[in-house]
Amino acid sequence: MNDPLIDPASTPEELAFEGALRPTTLTDFVGQPKVRGQLEVLLQAARMQERAPDHILLAGPPGLGKTTLAMIIGHETGRPIRFSSGPAIQHAGDLAAVLSALVPGEVLFVDEIHRMARSAEEMLYLAMEDFRIDIMVGKGAGAASIPLELAPFTLVGATTRSGMLPAPLRDRFGFTAHLEFYETADLERVLARSSRLMDLDLEAAALAELASRSRGTPRIANRLLRRVRDWLLVHAGSSDIDGVRAALELYDVDEAGLDRIDRAVLHAIAHRFGGGPVGLSTLAAAVGEEADTIESVVEPFLVREGLIGRTPRGRIATASGMRHARALAPDDTLDGV
Template identity: 80%
Template sequence: MPESEAELAFEGALRPKSLTEFVGQPKVRGQLELLLRAAAMQNRTPDHILLAGPPGLGKTTLAMIVAAESGRPLRMSSGPAIQHAGDLAAVLSSLLPGEILFIDEIHRMARSAEEMLYLAMEDFRIDIMVGKGAGATSVPLDLAPFTLVGATTRSGLLPNPLRDRFGFTAHLEFYDDADLERVLTRAARLLDLDISSSAVAEIAGRCRGTPRIANRLLRRVRDYALVHGTGADLEAVRGALELYDVDPLGLDRLDRAVMDILLTRFDGGPVGLGTLAVSVGEEAETIESVVEPFLVRIGLLTRTPRGRVATPLAFRHFGVERSSGPFLTDVL
């Protein structure tokens, strides 16, 4: 098997195939199991499902599991790929009866497509405009019953009429270390990697509560152990993660660059998002959507009306003393 095909096969093998194999998110798993079993007992398509949460927590995997558990085919698309109502009409009109339609990043669909989706989700029907100008007519087109599974990292950007048409909304939470250790143990078994429990715990503490990052770090540890001819022990894990700039809190190069600028150049803030982004040479959207959520969650950064402010924990973690300026309580 070519190397690229082997990597793809590995990625597919890491994804759980059923709710019983899926690690973590116990509340969401229980809710989905009830929804799917009730639909099967009534011989109907499951209600539309919205999966909301940060990247890397398993939204795409859960969509695949919904299709597998209900025994129905899966059609996959994404919000950025649906930029016109016609794009959505082409997808909807070609769905098979009972098919699962998965739309990733559904909040990024075009507004005209969103409005078409309202009627499709509720009545399994869309209206196609034929002609232009005064002679244009609306032709109704009946659709086969389907289940829409939408995934979003920013549910607040979904318009209320669309959000209200989902029969069930699942909010995925970050994983704790115990669940991440179970994820890593399963992945190591699939990799045929003999790894110590202390090494697994070390990786789990550095992967930001995200299974996708956990699996990625595990593969780097495997590579490190292979190249250096060592086992996947605690020393190998620390060596690999140091090489790839992942510190004991899970901070990467960009996280540390943001905190270094904030702590040393601006004495802990407050600093505006635009100024912070220019200082580290990144887009403001990247700082806001990728870096800040984790820094806020672990208590190193706070957003205030006057800008971003480093917390006392950040000063202690980076070993920096505050020289002047207001304290955190002065800007809240």
């Protein structure tokens, strides 16, 4: 079962909520100063030369703003943006249909681009480089390749696993932006802006408390803010730090920012498997979660916080992680740690 606070598969309601909070310009985009500066130069140079910007790859963990940046790129260039995703492009024909429908200068955003079919990736090489694709007509000895010219476009790809992209595809992007987890101060600015848009008046200390538990991720920060808003509405609570703490306690987000799944993973490694090492599939079965959810959502945060580590033999709990696990569920077997 996925946790609604961190599950990357958003519901339509959550997508609408997040969409309402998205900034539309680089000026309004909070955090990622290096990436913002790089994109500003790239987009401004394209405007000055009256051409489509180079293809852009946005790489980083979920929830850091890749989709938002893609929408901003479309807005800043004044061009329409078309959305697609890697899992939806499973045949070369799927990609050909998308590319042939593009208008000059259009921005094509492909989320999870690392999950495209290999045949589609190979077609994309030529499209990105020469704005042309080859369509195969007929079969067998009578088959023929017909070139189809494409309108100049800008591909914006988003990936949480850039290492899974083939080198020929990575090399065809003119710019690769690596998004990093947010500092607490930047998350406070994100939450302050979102609070204003939601007509929610939270004290500075309450925003700081919320930011410190948001795992360095704006998407999670905004979802926790939504839960805090609901709690304050139902309980007529105070919008100070005590109200935020009460709301987060209800939703199982502790002082370190760990939620139910985080604690379950840490508890399993420390208590069930004696601190590890334990394989990913075994760990997933132990906590009742998908291995992909643990690997892409839970692990990056726990590793960054120094609570677990990855080794060739599997996942291990660090000394800090063992202490945290003991605090969560005291166990005599951990007394020597």
